Amino acid sequence: MLTSAQSSWSIISFLKRLSSAGQAILCTIHQPSAILFQEFDRLLFLARGGRTVYFGELGENSRTLLDYFESNGARQCGEDENPAEYMLEIVNAGKNDNGQDWFDVWKGSEEAQGVQHQIDQLHESKKHENLNLAEESGGEFAMPLTTQIVECTYRAFQQYWRMPSYVFAKFGLVTIAGLFIGFSFYKPNSTQAGMQTVIFSVFMVTTIFSSLVQQIQPLFITQRSLYESRERPSKAYSWIAFMLANITVEIPYGIVAGILTFASFYYPVIGVHQSSERQGLVLLFCIQILLYTSTFADMTIAALPNAETASGLVSLLTLMSILFNGVLQTPSQLPKFWMFMYRVSPFTYWVGGMTSTMVGGREVTCSAAEVSVFDPPSGQTCAEYLTAFLNASGGALQNPSATSDCRFCSYTNADQFLAGSSIHYSERWRNFGIMFAFIGFNAFIAVLTYYLFRVANLSSFTGLFSKTKAGKKVGDGAEMAAQQSAHPGNRSGEKDV
Numbered sequence: 001m002l003t004s005a006q007s008s009w010s011i012i013s014f015l016k017r018l019s020s021a022g023q024a025i026l027c028t029i030h031q032p033s034a035i036l037f038q039e040f041d042r043l044l045f046l047a048r049g050g051r052t053v054y055f056g057e058l059g060e061n062s063r064t065l066l067d068y069f070e071s072n073g074a075r076q077c078g079e080d081e082n083p084a085e086y087m088l089e090i091v092n093a094g095k096n097d098n099g100q101d102w103f104d105v106w107k108g109s110e111e112a113q114g115v116q117h118q119i120d121q122l123h124e125s126k127k128h129e130n131l132n133l134a135e136e137s138g139g140e141f142a143m144p145l146t147t148q149i150v151e152c153t154y155r156a157f158q159q160y161w162r163m164p165s166y167v168f169a170k171f172g173l174v175t176i177a178g179l180f181i182g183f184s185f186y187k188p189n190s191t192q193a194g195m196q197t198v199i200f201s202v203f204m205v206t207t208i209f210s211s212l213v214q215q216i217q218p219l220f221i222t223q224r225s226l227y228e229s230r231e232r233p234s235k236a237y238s239w240i241a242f243m244l245a246n247i248t249v250e251i252p253y254g255i256v257a258g259i260l261t262f263a264s265f266y267y268p269v270i271g272v273h274q275s276s277e278r279q280g281l282v283l284l285f286c287i288q289i290l291l292y293t294s295t296f297a298d299m300t301i302a303a304l305p306n307a308e309t310a311s312g313l314v315s316l317l318t319l320m321s322i323l324f325n326g327v328l329q330t331p332s333q334l335p336k337f338w339m340f341m342y343r344v345s346p347f348t349y350w351v352g353g354m355t356s357t358m359v360g361g362r363e364v365t366c367s368a369a370e371v372s373v374f375d376p377p378s379g380q381t382c383a384e385y386l387t388a389f390l391n392a393s394g395g396a397l398q399n400p401s402a403t404s405d406c407r408f409c410s411y412t413n414a415d416q417f418l419a420g421s422s423i424h425y426s427e428r429w430r431n432f433g434i435m436f437a438f439i440g441f442n443a444f445i446a447v448l449t450y451y452l453f454r455v456a457n458l459s460s461f462t463g464l465f466s467k468t469k470a471g472k473k474v475g476d477g478a479e480m481a482a483q484q485s486a487h488p489g490n491r492s493g494e495k496d497v
Contacts, residue, residue: 051103148241156249178264216297250294258287295442303453353431360425366409382406
C-alpha cells in the first residue's frame with residue numbers, strides 16, 4: 001500500500017507540474033486520499049448512469065465542494081473526514097435530506113446555471129470567428145515538420161542503440177562474409193585468371209545483399225506497425241517524419257558496416273601496396289553498397305504488408321541485378337533484349353567501379369596456359385614477324401628474339417582485360433555518382449509508395465471505383481433502400497438529443 005501511495009503521489013505531482021507549465025490535464029480518479037484529492041483544481045462528479053451531480057472548483061481544502069453539498073441538504077463533513085469519501089457517501093445515498101435526487105439538485109442549482117451561462121458565452125464569442133486550426137497551430141500537428149523529423153530521428157537512434165542484437169548481426173554478417181570472400185580469393189596473381197579472380201571476388205560481395213535487406217525489413221515492419229496503430233491516429237507526428245527517420249537511422253550503421261566490409265575483404269585480395277586514392281575510393285564504394293542496401297530495403301517494404309511478401313520482390317530484383325551486371329556474361333554476349341537490364345542494374349556500375357579501382361592499370365603477365373604459341377616464318381624472329389600486329393592491336397611477346405615457339409599474350413595491362421567486360425578505369429567516379437542516383441531513387445520511391453498505399457490508400461480508390469460501377473447498375477432502387485435504412489437511425493438520434 002505504501003508503494004502504491006507513493007506512486008500515486010509521484011504521478012499527481014508530475015501532472016501538477018505539467019499543469020503549472022500551462023498543459024491542460026484531464027484524468028479520472030477512484031477513491032483518492034485527501035492529500036491527492038486536494039491537488040485537483042476542478043471536479044466533474046458523475047453519479048451512476050453518467051448523471052452530473054457537481055461540476056466546478058474544489059476550493060482550498062475542498063471547501064467550495066463541501067459548501068455546495070452542505071448547503072443543499074447534506075450533513076456536514078467532519079474535520080477528520082476525507083472530502084472524497086464524504087461526497088461519495090452522500091451521493092451514493094441517492095437523495096439529500098429533503099428527498100431530492102442529487103442530479104435534480106444540481107440541475108436546479110445556481111452553480112449549474114453559472115456553468116451553462118459560461119458555456120453559452122463561449123459559444124457566442126466563437127460563433128462569428130473564422131476558426132482555422134491550420135493557421136493557429138501551424139498545421140495538422142502540434143510541432144513543425146522539421147522538429148518532428150529531428151525528434152523522430154533521435155528516437156530511432158535510441159531504438160537502434162537498445163537493439164544490439166540487430167546491430168551486431170549486421171556487423172557480424174559483413175565482417176564474416178568479407179573475410180570468407182577475401183581469403184577465398186586471396187592475393188590473385190597478375191595473370192588473366194588473376195584478373196578474373198578479382199572480378200569474381202567483387203561479384204561475390206553482392207551475394208550478401210539479399211541477406212542484409214532481409215535483416216532490415218522485419219525491423220521496419222515493427223516500427224511501421226507501432227506508428228500506424230498508435231502514433232498516426234493520435235496525430236503525434238507526420239508520416240514524412242516517420243519515413244525520413246527510418247531511412248536516416250540506417251546511414252551511420254551502413255557507414256560502419258561498409259568500413260568493416262572494406263577491411264575484411266579488400267586487404268586479403270589486394271593488400272596494402274596500392275595508393276591511398278584507390279583505397280579511399282574502394283572504401284567509399286563499400287560504404288555505398290551498404291547505403292544502397294538500406295534504401296532498397298525501405299523501397300521494397302514501404303507499401304507491402306509484411307516481410308514475407310516483400311522477400312519475393314527482393315529475391316526477384318536482386319537476382320535480375322546480379323545476373324545481368326556483366327560479370328557472369330559480358331555485355332557483348334548478352335541477348336539484345338536483356339541489354340536494358342544490364343544498363344539499369346545498379347551492380348553493373350558498382351562492380352565496374354570497384355574492379356577498375358582495384359586493378360586498373362596493373363600489368364598483366366599471361367601464364368603458360370594463357371599464351372598463344374606459334375612459329376614465325378623461316379628466317380624471322382618472333383618480334384620481326386609480329387611487329388605490325390603488335391602496333392595495331394597491342395599485346396606482348398614473351399620471347400621476341402626467338403625463332404620458334406613464339407609466346408604471345410593478348411593483354412599487357414588490366415585495362416585491356418577489363419575492357420572486354422565494358423569496365424573502364426576512367427569511369428570509376430562516374431559509376432560512383434550513378435550509384436548515389438540509385439540510392440536517391442530508392443529513398444524517393446520508398447516515400448512515394450508509402451504515401452500512395454499507406455496514407456492516401458490508393459487501393460481504396462479502385463475499390464471506390466468498383467463500388468460506383470456497381471451502384472450505377474443497381475439504379476434508383478438502391479438509392480431508395482439506402483434512404484429508407486437511414487431514416488430509423490436519424491429518428492433514434494433525434495430522440496437521444
